[in-house]
Amino acid sequence: MPISGPGRFITIEGGEGAGKSTQLGLLAARLKLEVKNAGVVETREPNGPIRNLLVQGDRSWTPMAEALLHFAARAEHLEETVRPSLAEGLWVLCDRFADSTMAYQGYAQELGRDRVEALYEMVVGELKPDLTLILDIPVAIGLDRAMRRDITETRYERMGRAFHETLRTAFHDIAAREPERCVVIDANGPVETVHEAIWAAVKDRLNVE
Template identity: 45%
Template sequence: MSEAAAQALAAPRGRGAFITLEGGEGAGKSTQVKHILERLRQAGIDAVGTREPGGSPGAEVLRKALLSGVIEPLGPAAEAILFAAARVDHIDKTIEPALSAGIWVVSDRFADSTRAYQGALGRLDPRFLRALERVTLNELYPDLTLVLDLPVEEGLARAARRRTPAETLDRFENETLEFHQGLRAAFLEIAAAESARCVLIDAARSEADVAQSIWDAITYRLMDRPAAAERAHGA
């Protein structure tokens, strides 16, 4: 760990940092969340992991409906609104209390997934999504977003290998190859457009190599820079 990071950890606790992971199916987001939490805790940083849709009792109820596909016939706008409703509960009950207590939060998906899934691919008016974000997020945005990228065919193959015989494809896993290719393009566009917040990670490499690249990005973006360290730890 760098000297700047060590100094940041010794500073009085302030607001926690908010890290999100984004990407297509099978990119390894949930696996990497576990690695991040382990490394943060080893560094002496209190951290919690969460996910979307879900992450709080109310949001988990909506997760079942959204991933089952029962909302799909209502169209992408209805899906986006329900994702936003789940996100409000997630923020209010899980994310914001942790951040306010000085705990770092690592989330498997957040608002960028709505932009990609319902926005770019559902062809929703960007003005609608921006308005929905303003109401939903109340100016809460990730300090760092890690966009895990790999070829669509490989991601879908990975997702298939991890699926147990009793599991069925969810609403989005069951989409066409063209859908998933468009999804990858949407995430790449988000990463390029918001490079101050996003770091693109080559997820086609080994689990260990991906984990190291992610930790390097967290260290550089949130620990080594004095301004970032002060913001994250209230120095």
């Protein structure tokens, strides 16, 4: 039985421009409004000084080096933010987590599931998100949204159409393998509609009154 302490750990995953950051903010606000005494921590990965190495510029890492950078950032993020917050009983909402490493490095950069799973076991161990929301959107629409969002953090955005199609399939595969943890959310609609679908999933899966 995976233990994540008395707090709740929710991760939001999906391709570029799916609306993860937008929806994370809305979910945090909804939890504070509707769940009595809910303390909410909003965070994201990759985090810290390693982030810029991964999301900016056009440096080409080997897939293993790239996965290790993600897990190095994750190791710090887990110890500094995620585990202490869960232990305090907070709701931790994380914009991307290990499923992104699995999709991007494991599938799209062809490192393979086994290697990413081995790194997960070493770095994250028993901890698992209580719920993972996978925002699904056609690639072209997501990339179009992402282009409007940011002009510096574009390293992954620029990886080409086939790469992003593989990512989308990868997230579906990840969800199908762990249906008790993952919910695929149709993110191709108005912000409010997507938010309501997310809120329904959170209430259903995490027994929110």
